[in-house]
Amino acid sequence: MSLSDTQKPSLKEWLLTDTPTSRRHARAASLYQAWLSLKSNHMAMLGLGILMLLVILAALASVLAPADPFVQDLALRLTPPIWQSDRDPGIEGYILGSDSLGRDILSRLLYGSRITLYIVTLVALMAPIVGLLVGTIAGYTGGWLDIVLMRITDIFLAFPRLILALAFVATLGAGIENAVLAISLTAWPPYARIARAETLTIRNSDYIHAVRLQGAGTMRIITKHIWPLCISSLVVRVTLDMAGIILAAAGLGFLGLGAQPPSPEWGAMISEGRKFILDHWWVATMPGLAIFTVSLAFNLLGDGLRDVLDPKDGAS
Amino acid sequence: MAIADTSRKGRRRSPLFGIAKKTGSTLLTIAVTMLGLLFVTFFIGRVMPVDPVLSIVGERATQEQYMDVYLELGLDKPLFTQFFIYLGDVVQGDFGKSLRTGFPVWDDVTRVFPATMELATLGTLIGVFIGVPLGVIAAVKRGTWIDQVARVVALIGYSMPVFWLAIIGLMVLYGKLGWVSGPGRVDIFLEDIVPSVTGMILIDSIIARDWDIFWNAVSHIILPASLLGYYSLAYISRMTRSFMLEQLGEEYITTARVKGMSEWAVVWKHAFGNIKVPLITVIALSYAGLLEGSVLTEIIFSWPGIGKYITISLLSADMNAVMGGTVVVGLVFVLLNIFAELLYKIFDPRAK
Numbered sequence: 152m153s154l155s156d157t158q159k160p161s162l163k164e165w166l167l168t169d170t171p172t173s174r175r176h177a178r179a180a181s182l183y184q185a186w187l188s189l190k191s192n193h194m195a196m197l198g199l200g201i202l203m204l205l206v207i208l209a210a211l212a213s214v215l216a217p218a219d220p221f222v223q224d225l226a227l228r229l230t231p232p233i234w235q236s237d238r239d240p241g242i243e244g245y246i247l248g249s250d251s252l253g254r255d256i257l258s259r260l261l262y263g264s265r266i267t268l269y270i271v272t273l274v275a276l277m278a279p280i281v282g283l284l285v286g287t288i289a290g291y292t293g294g295w296l297d298i299v300l301m302r303i304t305d306i307f308l309a310f311p312r313l314i315l316a317l318a319f320v321a322t323l324g325a326g327i328e329n330a331v332l333a334i335s336l337t338a339w340p341p342y343a344r345i346a347r348a349e350t351l352t353i354r355n356s357d358y359i360h361a362v363r364l365q366g367a368g369t370m371r372i373i374t375k376h377i378w379p380l381c382i383s384s385l386v387v388r389v390t391l392d393m394a395g396i397i398l399a400a401a402g403l404g405f406l407g408l409g410a411q412p413p414s415p416e417w418g419a420m421i422s423e424g425r426k427f428i429l430d431h432w433w434v435a436t437m438p439g440l441a442i443f444t445v446s447l448a449f450n451l452l453g454d455g456l457r458d459v460l461d462p463k464d465g466a467s
Numbered sequence: 468m469a470i471a472d473t474s475r476k477g478r479r480r481s482p483l484f485g486i487a488k489k490t491g492s493t494l495l496t497i498a499v500t501m502l503g504l505l506f507v508t509f510f511i512g513r514v515m516p517v518d519p520v521l522s523i524v525g526e527r528a529t530q531e532q533y534m535d536v537y538l539e540l541g542l543d544k545p546l547f548t549q550f551f552i553y554l555g556d557v558v559q560g561d562f563g564k565s566l567r568t569g570f571p572v573w574d575d576v577t578r579v580f581p582a583t584m585e586l587a588t589l590g591t592l593i594g595v596f597i598g599v600p601l602g603v604i605a606a607v608k609r610g611t612w613i614d615q616v617a618r619v620v621a622l623i624g625y626s627m628p629v630f631w632l633a634i635i636g637l638m639v640l641y642g643k644l645g646w647v648s649g650p651g652r653v654d655i656f657l658e659d660i661v662p663s664v665t666g667m668i669l670i671d672s673i674i675a676r677d678w679d680i681f682w683n684a685v686s687h688i689i690l691p692a693s694l695l696g697y698y699s700l701a702y703i704s705r706m707t708r709s710f711m712l713e714q715l716g717e718e719y720i721t722t723a724r725v726k727g728m729s730e731w732a733v734v735w736k737h738a739f740g741n742i743k744v745p746l747i748t749v750i751a752l753s754y755a756g757l758l759e760g761s762v763l764t765e766i767i768f769s770w771p772g773i774g775k776y777i778t779i780s781l782l783s784a785d786m787n788a789v790m791g792g793t794v795v796v797g798l799v800f801v802l803l804n805i806f807a808e809l810l811y812k813i814f815d816p817r818a819k
Contacts, residue, residue, distance in 0.1 A: 302499055302500065302503065303503065305496075305500050305503075305801075306500055306503035306504055306507060307507075309500055309504055309797045309800050309801050309804075310504065310507070310793065310797060311759035311762075311774070311777075311793065311796050311797075311800075312759075313762045313763070313774075314759070314762065314774070314777050314778070314781070314793060314796070317762070317778060317781055318508075318511045318781060318789070318793075319511070321515060321781050321782070321784075322511055322514050322515045394625055394626050395625075398628050398629070401628050401630075401631075402628070402629075402630060402762075402763050405628075405630050405763065406762075406763075406766075406778070418628070418630075421628070421630065421631055421634070425634055428634055428635075428637075428638045428642070429638060429642045432638060435631070435634055435635075436635065438631075439628060439631035439632075439634075439635070442628050442631065443623075443626055443627050443628065443631070446625070446626035446627075446628075447622060447623070447626035449626075450622050450625050450626050451622065454622070
């Protein structure tokens with residue numbers, strides 16, 4: 152990206168060479184080529200752009216937010232957004248209106264993006280890793296361990312996902328961390344399935360036999376030769392799942408089991424706004440639009456990544 | 468079936484043996500999965516920081532009353548013994564009593580499940596009748612504006628929070644425009660009028676030939692069913708498109724075109740004929756997803772289905788009801804999965 156533009160043109164040539172000189176060189180070259188083909192996908196770039204904007208907004212929330220997201224002003228409760236307001240434009244802030252306690256919705260949305268990013272990052276770190284471990288171990292070792300692990304996976308798959316998450320949160324107590332844990336616990340089985348399927352196809356390939364003949368142990372084969380090949384399909388799947396994770400987190404928040412008030416979590420904001428929906432549409436609508444935008448961005452990026460990294464089931 | 472039979476004829480070794488073995492292992496899979504499901508739910512129920520005794524006897528019970536109920540519930544026994552007692556009851560079809568409603572859990576579940584089924588079936592029908600043609604057209608007209616529209620429609624479906632769309636839908640279509648009826652299955656004064664035969668009001672009212680109730684129920688179900696239908700449409704149309712693209716790239720399609728076959732026949736007879744089996748699997752899975760009870764949709768529309776039942780039971784610590792409901796839902800899910808897998812094996816000889 153900017154690296155290749157700002158530095159000497161030789162870097163680009165170095166990245167596009169057909170004859171890599173080292174392992175790191177080859178890896179950088181293939182990443183660069185993936186980036187090039189991703190860059191030509193406008194929809195994916197739009198998604199990436201929105202997500203980068205989200206990260207920037209979240210990081211700068213304290214600077215950008217026009218008001219404190221927690222400060223209440225009951226005199227100005229349920230102020231409509233700026234373009235619908237009959238009041239003097241003299242009233243500062245409230246660009247997207249205020250909620251039932253007179254808090255600025257825009258500021259709450261900005262701070263809420265931190266919570267969304269926090270949840271998404273944690274789940275994206277936990278669920279695929281658990282799935283990868285379970286799937287590769289089951290697929291590589293086979294035998295009874297495979298049967299046991301896959302049965303457990305099936306049991307978790309057979310659970311209604313939101314209900315399982317609800318049950319975990321009800322057991323552990325409501326809160327963001329527990330919501331993350333609950334979502335991860337319900338999200339890992341598909342990754343295990345994918346990782347196992349990949350492992351099964353890789354396990355009997357010639358180069359694995361070759362490595363084994365050279366005396367590599369199981370651990371080394373799994374970590375050094377199987378994981379790297381599973382990662383691309385997992386990355387695609389994770390990106391596509393992100394939208395689902397955001398929606399699940401918002402759903403838990405909506406039911407009052409995720410982030411607790413007065414935290415500006417988007418799902419909880421919708422739930423608050425629901426009571427006033429008929430006369431004050433903006434309270435519930437704004438956070439919903441935010442959730443929609445972010446999950447759409449993840450879906451766009453995921454679609455593009457699938458075309459680049461995993462062309463076999465994208466077909467588009 | 469016919470395909471399966473002819474392909475087996477080559478081998479002389481009794482085909483019945485193979486079928487029996489497969490059936491046996493399938494049944495075993497179901498049993499093990501259900502056992503695990505029961506165990507996980509049971510465990511969650513026992514770990515939950517809610518005292519089941521207190522919710523029966525209340526805060527002001529004496530120590531003696533408390534102990535009576537405590538012993539009656541078998542809570543003094545080790546966890547595993549409790550689990551096996553519960554398991555024994557479940558095998559006999561006894562899921563215990565719901566603390567919240569006071570009815571046996573089984574009765575509750577059979578009462579609420581048809582409501583979910585009604586909604587899920589209608590949603591899936593909408594998803595299939597719009598999603599499949601949309602997917603096929605998108606694949607045939609790949610890269611045109613129709614394909615782009617189909618893609619955007621699906622992406623929006625994947626990205627929209629269902630509870631939000633439900634709230635907005637209610638606000639606009641019910642609150643502002645009055646085109647549809649609000650939450651619930653029928654208007655409150657029409658409830659419990661038609662005799663319950665199937666538990667699904669649309670069908671019951673047809674049986675009773677009570678058209679007022681039928682149309683009233685339609686006006687209630689149309690919004691939630693369309694919402695669920697939209698979500699299954701998004702999924703089904705994407706899957707249809709990618710299956711169709713795969714087929715349309717095959718050489719036999721080129722051959723058929725070269726032969727001078729009409730485009731209609733090429734698409735619908737040849738290509739579509741070959742994606743029927745994976746498509747049915749996708750539809751079955753999407754149906755299973757909806758049958759799990761779309762918790763949020765049911766709550767927003769006050770739809771008395773299984774998702775709402777389990778959630779409310781969970782929030783009021785009614786563990787018998789939660790376990791019973793979850794097990795039934797899990798069973799339906801597993802059965803539909805196996806049904807889909809079986810279809811594959813029967814109709815697609817390559818999957819052997």
